[in-house]
Amino acid sequence: MPLALYASAFLAAFLYVVIPGPAFLALLGIGAGQGRRAGAAFMVGHFAGDILWTSLALIAIVGAHVIGETVFDVLGALCGLYLGWIGWSALTARRRAAGEPLLMVARPLRRGLVFGLTNPKGYPVALATFTALIGGAATSLDFLSLPPLLAVAIAGFVAGYLVLIAVIGAPLVRRFYRAHELAIVRASGLLFIGFAVQALWHAAPGLLGLRRA
Template identity: 75%
Template sequence: MSPTLLAAAFAAAFLYVAIPGPAFLALLGIGAGQGRRAGAFFMGGHLAGDVVWSALALVAIVGARTIGSTVFDVLGLLCGLYLAWIGWSAFRARPRGDGESVMTVRHPLRRGLIFGLTNPKGYPVALATFTALLASEADKLDFASLPVLLAASFLGFLVADVLLIAIIGARAVRRFYRAHELAIVRASGVLFMGFAAQAVWHAAPGLLGWRRP
């Protein structure tokens, strides 16, 4: 296995996690509001989705048969509705007393698992990121290389997760978040609803038969 190929897979996985999106906003709220432990549980659950989407992207890049677009259209609709619910809940958040967080996630591991598997940027961004960084080595890719590439990608996910958790849980970040928590939560809610609208917008044409083949 070429070291360049492994490095590209590692970098693609790292960037996939580090690119700001719905998961980053969720981690900001959970980690800064509830601490590194809760943030780590959330990212631990989200890791399952990272692995699934990167595996599908790598399979598609290698040239195996791809999953039909209908599957991703249905997933896009479902995750859009899920994000809309989270966004609306955040937008309607109210201040709490006794120094409690405005938005508290009771089961961050479960939230991360659901979030990772229904992330609207999942497959498209994974495919785009891995394709961009692996394109120069495409002639060296085959099914035998998939396990090693997934291992390198998994390491990239872990490094990115640890880095984000360290940043989000830093005292300065938590202090800033606490000072402006309600405004940040409501603004995040608006963004989540925007992500939801985008997911539904892309899924609807395929489900309604409007998308050109």
Template identity: 70%
Template structure:
């Protein structure tokens, strides 16, 4: 297999995770507020979604065909309501007097799993990233190469997760977060609700048959 394909798959997975988005904001609150362990559990759950969307993107690239939009419209709708619920909860969070974080996620792995699997941008972002970084050798792609490309992508995801967990759990980041926690949490809540509106805006027209062909 050409080295360019392996390098492209690794870098595509790395950049896919490092690009800021809703999951990054969630990791900021969980990691800085509850520590690296909770952040690691969140990213472990999110990794499942990363692998699913990257697999679908690679299948689409190799097969040179679209997977359709209905599935992603449904996921976008679900993600929109989920993000709206999280955003509303964050915006209305109240400071605690016991020194604990304003927002504590009891099951960070489950939160990461839901985030990863219901991200409406997961497929198009993965498709665009993998296509851009593997375009130079795309003519040499075959379905037999899918397992090794997924394995290399997994290493890229893992490297990116380690980088984010290391940064988010750093002492200076945690101190900054605790100092301005109330402002950060409310702003994050507004951003989550903004992401929710965007997800619903792009998903609802397709399900209602309003989207132009």
């Protein structure tokens, strides 16, 4: 497989971890209230969910290609629409009530494990993000591609974890995030919309019958 495909898988996993979402906000709350150690324990537990949902997403992407390109195109279009919806929701988000208290978690490792495995957005977001970034190379993928892609994705997860753990719990970061939370969320919304456009761009030629044989 081309190096660019590995780089895209790494980037997809990295962004899946660091882009603000339910898990990111949960981690920020734990880190802000209980420090880096508690935040790291949460991420270790959450890792199981990241691997599960990413594995299923990669299987779906490769399986759709093996079944037929039309299935993959429909999948890509649905993922693009879903990402667009997430992005629009972020862009139109409203500021939360000022002074909202942070939740103290007694067992952050267990919380991360349960959160990662039960997060209803885990699979569709992983599927949409990986489809957007590696969808253009779908014709070169087969089930033998899964182990190396998953290994690269795990490296992307770890890189994302290291970045988050390095910054959570820092007073400056907490103050900055609280002061600019709405802007950060809306910026992530723009990024999701960009992924949506890319996913739809890859899917449209096949759905419209414009893809060359």
